[in-house]
Amino acid sequence: MSTALPASLPRVGDSLRVLYRSVGWDLRLQSRYQIVTVSLVVTAAYGLVLRLLPDSWLRDATILLVLADPTMIGFLFVGALVLFERDAGITAAVAVSPSSPALYVWSKAVSLTTVSVVCAVALTVAGHGMNFRMVPLLGGVVLTSLMFVFIGIVAVVRVRSVNGYLLIVPVFLVPMYLPLLGSAGFAQSPLYYLLPTQGSLLLIARALESRPAWEALYGVTILGLWLIASCYAATRSYESHVRGRRS
DSSP, rough: OOOOOOOOHHHHHHHHHHHHHHHHHHHHHHHTTTTTHHHHHHHHHHHHHHHHHHHHHHHHHHHHHHHHHHHHHEEEEEEHHHHHHHHHHHHHHHHHOOHHHHHHHHHHHHHHHHHHHHHHHHHHHHHTTTOHHHHHHHHHHHHHHHHHHHHHHHTTTOOOHHOOOOOOOOHHHHTTTTHHHTTTTSSSGGGGGSSSSHHHHHHHHHSSSOOHHHHHHHHHHHHHHHHHHHHHHHHHHHHIIIIIOOO
16 A cells, blocks of 8 residues: 655745745845844834833733834835845845745745744733733734735735835725724724724734724634735735846
């Protein structure tokens, strides 16, 4: 009786090894371009703000700042990273290499999400010590950061400069931040539940206090759906706007 592994399994293993090396390379690039340093400095500043706030403001401020971290690191920094790579000729080299578009976008997503997780946990510890639940915090931060990296790639491959990228940032981010109005008690609407950041807010809030179980299920579901859609869009955008220009 044959016990040979399916041929697809070695290919999966090879892909994971390539992804691991790509993530390591991206983390080195982020360190070289000071992205990691800036992330840590901003997180330290946020943490200091939380330590100075009165207890009555601490919960809401933590939710807002923890959400801002994966947004900034995921969306803004992936734009900076891709533009830096383009200027250095790295993007052109990758575009003509055998590396797949999916590997490229996932490498960016995993590396930047790693930085996001470190910053978000450090920020929460600064404000609340260890008095929080890790699982919903990690769930909210990881899903949110991955999604924003993918959305950032969709945006940045369509522009040619930092100024061009900054001009389109509000187009992508302003709608995503609308649920904050409802969280703050302004302009509440059930339509916010169609946006993934509503799920992000509920998962981060669940890390700090007891919340209904349906909120966790909803948060993971809406973020998961947006994650799948944004990953597909990022892969197709890279294929058409970066590789397509080299074909």
